[in-house]
Amino acid sequence: MRVVVAPDSFGGTLSARDAAEAIATGWRRAAPADDVRTVPLADGGTGFAEVLQSALGGTLHERTVTGPLGEPVTGSWLQTGDTAYLEAAAACGLHHVPRERRTPDVALRATTRGVGELVAAARDAGARRIVVGLGGSATTDGGAGMLAALGAVAHDASGALLPDGGGALARCAGLRPPPAFDGVELVAAADVDNPLLGTHGAAAVFGPQKGADAAAGAELDAALAVFADVLATATGTDVRDEAAAGAAGGLGAALLALGARRESGAGLVRSLVGLDAELDAAAASGGLAVTGEGSFDWQSLRGKLVTAVARGAADRGIPCLVLAGQSSVGRREAGAAGVDAAYAVADEAGLEASLADPAGTLAALAEQVARRWSR
Template sequence: MRIVVAPDSFGGTLSAREAAEAIAAGWRRAVPGDDVRIVPLADGGTGFAEVLHTALGGTVHTREVVGPLGDPVTGSWLEVDGTAYLECAAACGLHHVGRADRVPGAARSATSYGVGQLLADARSAGVRRIVVGLGGSATTDGGAGMLAALGLVPVDEDGLELPYGGAALATCARLDGDADLGGIEIVAASDVDNPLLGPHGAAAVFGPQKGADDAAVAELDAALGVFAGVLATFAGREVRDEAAAGAAGGLGAALLALGAGVVSGAGLVRELVGLDTELDAAAAGGGPAITGEGSFDWQSLRGKLITAVARGAADRGIPCVVLAGQVSVGRREAAAAGVDSAHGVADEFGLEASMADPAGTLAELAATVAPRWGR
């Protein structure tokens, strides 16, 4: 039987490749006769550029940029045949922010300035197209920092440059300067379709993950509302309610204002790494497709990677099985998304054990599940 193992990264514990290798190891141990193929995936968030580099090759460009808290961090982007693949988390990801720093103050002041520096670096390199993977950010600044790094500086009524962070956008009056992209095509590869504002927006949904309490969420949502008007004036249209405007702390809205097109990050990676070819082979060999991520929750059903794998499996009439760190999606919701079965490492072995040995417990979960689906 041919098995395709195609997971996303597992939060900050396992990369997509590490997760795939752990699942494959457990599966082979339990059902040694199965032909297990691994296809590490990403949906625009953490691991986006790494997965594409593994699949496509290309040149990795590395430079020091401003991190989410204003300190220097090392960022990178991938160049392949005139296209730059840039992962926003490389410059402003949560992994750059220690757990102790995920407090309301950091949530209010975190900046996407480093993302703009990576974009400017790719622009200077002469690429024709820049694909920005959105997800895993520590910021809720509406992409204001990114725009400032590109030459479009958010200022107040007196023309004074605003400090870093989303909270400062409450006094934003306009964008000063110019961001000459030289005709470069910009693509936003998003892991979610959330709008910028409101109960499903950047602050309300993702702010708490970044340390924002209720007061900070309300403050950031109000400030982003002000900035949405500034972006609308600049772009000549409203972008606040467009799909993916709320991605990566509102970075999606700024990219939309720059004229970016939006694609599914999961769908783009699925195409570039040849997942469909592997799913075809699995269908011919009896399936199933195995996917997963750190937390299989309601956000997973809003255009993230698991749904892309599940759709591909359903199109071929093969089962899709999810192995995740934690599972909070009900069976009915999972089935509606095309997932036949979902299993959580924490549910099986406990949260403490899963965090202490993420690869080992994930492999053990795969070994437990494999006999139900393998040869």
């Protein structure tokens, strides 16, 4: 039977390609007769550009840009024809902030300025369609840093320019005129559908993983509310409650306010890499799909990649399995999303071992799962 292995990256431990190869290796050990096909995926976050280049080719342009803490980092964008694919995480990703530096102060001042620098580079190179992959950010600045890099700088009531970071937006009173993208289509390829504010918003849901404690999270949410008012006045569009406005720490809101069209990052990649054709072949052979990510949790059910794979499998009547680093989704919730079973490396090998040898322990888990599911 055909087994389609289509995972996302596993946090900072395995790229999507490496995760797919590890799962395929383990599966083949247990079921050598199965036709195992690897289709590495991304949902807009880390690995977005790499996965698309593997599938589409194109030219990857590298550029030194401002990182989330103001330090220079190497960002990149992929050019295919007149389309540019940007990975926001390349400029402001959480992987640029070591775990020991993820503090409330850092969460309050992290910036998306580098994303704006990449957007400007793609625009200046002649791109007529700019697709920004959203996810995996270290920022909660509502996209203010990106806008500033494009010329729409935030200022306080006295006209003084605000420093970078979401915390400073509590004093935001206006924006310099936002940039015009005449003749350029903007697309926000989001990994989640969260709104900008509130209990399901950018600060409350994603702030803790970026270093924000309860007090910093509340401060950021209040600051984003102020910024949402300013953004609505400046652009004539109030996007705070739109789906994906809270993606990448509110970067989605800034893009939507600029007129970007929202797409599911996972759905976009699924289409571009040919996942549907592979699932059709799996269905014809009575096969199944295997997907995965670092942490399979309730956030995974809000538009992330595993749900896109699960929906595709369910549409064809084939099982979908999730292999993750850690899993906290209940069986009922997983089933409602189209996932037949979920397995976690940490449950089988232990968290310490899984971090020490992520590829080896993932392959071992896949081998065990294959013995249960292969015909």
